[in-house]
Amino acid sequence: MQSAAVAHRHFLDGGAAASSFPLSHFKPTPSTASPFSVRMSLREDAPSLAVVGVTGAVGQEFLSVLSDRSFPYRSIKMLASKRSAGKKYTFEDNEYVVEELTADSFKDVDIALFSAGGSISKEFGPIAANCGSVVVDNSSAFRMDDGVPLVIPEVNPDAMAHIKLGSGKGALIANPNCSTIICLMAATPLHRRAKVLRMVVSTYQAASGAGAAAMEELELQTREVLEGKRPTCKIFKQQYAFNLFSHNAPVLPNGYNEEEMKLVKETRKIWNDKDIKVTATCIRVPVMRAHAESVNLQFASPLDENEARDILKKAPGVVVIDDRASNHFPTPLEVSNKDDVAVGRIRRDESQDGNYGLDIFVCGDQIRKGAALNAVQIAELLL
Ligand SMILES: NC(=O)c1ccc[n+]([C@@H]2O[C@H](COP(=O)([O-])OP(=O)(O)OC[C@H]3O[C@@H](n4cnc5c(N)ncnc54)[C@H](OP(=O)(O)O)[C@@H]3O)[C@@H](O)[C@H]2O)c1
Numbered sequence: 001m002q003s004a005a006v007a008h009r010h011f012l013d014g015g016a017a018a019s020s021f022p023l024s025h026f027k028p029t030p031s032t033a034s035p036f037s038v039r040m041s042l043r044e045d046a047p048s049l050a051v052v053g054v055t056g057a058v059g060q061e062f063l064s065v066l067s068d069r070s071f072p073y074r075s076i077k078m079l080a081s082k083r084s085a086g087k088k089y090t091f092e093d094n095e096y097v098v099e100e101l102t103a104d105s106f107k108d109v110d111i112a113l114f115s116a117g118g119s120i121s122k123e124f125g126p127i128a129a130n131c132g133s134v135v136v137d138n139s140s141a142f143r144m145d146d147g148v149p150l151v152i153p154e155v156n157p158d159a160m161a162h163i164k165l166g167s168g169k170g171a172l173i174a175n176p177n178c179s180t181i182i183c184l185m186a187a188t189p190l191h192r193r194a195k196v197l198r199m200v201v202s203t204y205q206a207a208s209g210a211g212a213a214a215m216e217e218l219e220l221q222t223r224e225v226l227e228g229k230r231p232t233c234k235i236f237k238q239q240y241a242f243n244l245f246s247h248n249a250p251v252l253p254n255g256y257n258e259e260e261m262k263l264v265k266e267t268r269k270i271w272n273d274k275d276i277k278v279t280a281t282c283i284r285v286p287v288m289r290a291h292a293e294s295v296n297l298q299f300a301s302p303l304d305e306n307e308a309r310d311i312l313k314k315a316p317g318v319v320v321i322d323d324r325a326s327n328h329f330p331t332p333l334e335v336s337n338k339d340d341v342a343v344g345r346i347r348r349d350e351s352q353d354g355n356y357g358l359d360i361f362v363c364g365d366q367i368r369k370g371a372a373l374n375a376v377q378i379a380e381l382l383l
Pocket of ligand 1: 083
């Protein structure tokens with residue numbers, strides 16, 4: 001049986017990651033592309049693509065999402081570090097050889113999907129944009145830059161309306177942080193109805209958020225601990241299996257870590273609201289894949305839990321799992337490999353007067369909607 005840690009590498013291994021949970025709540029995310037632009041994936045009149053960081057957790061998911069959504073392309077360049085050059089991938093029945101990323105990689109590339117870390121994006125993102133590619137970047141390198149749209153297609157597609165494919169001009173578009181995307185997929189429909197004044201977020205973040213090597217380390221440590229051995233700690237400084245700890249992002253002078261401040265700053269940019277009050281505590285939990293978040297919301301106008309539930313049921317990319325009778329609410333396992341963000345535990349915040357506060361619990365596959373799917377949806381908006 002394929003291990004959970006390596007299940008994401010299905011283009012290398014030839015087997016798709018499987019979920020043992022029923023799919024009944026979930027629906028395929030509708031394509032945001034124009035109707036005539038999809039379905040026949042490999043086409044001469046379609047854009048040329050590059051996937052930067054193709055061997056990584058997000059890079060592999062890019063391939064999966066492109067294929068699932070029949071994203072049209074006339075060619076795909078698969079790029080990674082020198083270490084991976086020469087590796088072979090089969091994608092939609094064609095064999096591709098991974099090339100080393102260099103400054104020459106972007107000639108004739110229309111859309112470049114980047115997921116190779118911030119320093120690679122900083123170095124090669126502008127090179128690609130100068131070559132005329134539209135870069136959709138998964139790192140935090142450009143997210144807060146003025147002039148770089150930070151986009152969740154269901155939330156603020158207009159932020160990138162000025163960027164056109166085929167104009168000869170390259171551009172940078174940033175994919176938000178995975179925790180921000182998952183949180184705002186659920187909070188935005190409620191914000192549109194009742195205006196959020198303050199949001200308190202606590203996260204329970206999976207190994208997959210730290211990349212393929214972290215998933216492998218969690219699996220290895222779990223085995224080692226069960227066998228009574230000392231756990232190998234290479235990616236994280238401390239034992240991860242059977243433990244949890246404050247997010248490994250660097251801690252800033254204000255006591256928040258960088259992951260927490262991303263939630264604060266990115267929410268303000270995406271909602272175009274400098275006054276929105278956001279605070280966050282981000283925790284790494286020994287879950288293989290998919291993040292969970294407890295989100296407390298304070299509103300400017302009253303919003304009762306029944307109306308909130310109805311709004312969320314109708315929200316694109318959101319599924320409600322809120323079964324109090326059987327104590328069934330969203331779990332990371334249930335959303336793994338799914339497109340939708342699941343919301344449950346929808347209840348009035350007893351600490352606030354009237355219907356001005358709600359608590360919700362959100363789970364989303366952060367490699368998928370938190371990274372690859374969101375980026376491909378951004379690319380679809382360009383078609
Ligand atoms: N994991 C998530 O859920 C998630 C969510 C949102 C955003 N992101 C962001 O996406 C990026 C990648 O994350 P990941 O989780 O996929 O990490 P990962 O599994 O560690 O993969 C990293 C990728 O970057 C490539 N790379 C490293 N150094 C390179 C170089 N010098 N030149 C070219 N390629 C290089 C690696 O290629 P080799 O195999 O050749 O080393 C690999 O393909 C990060 O910026 C991360 O913050 C991740």
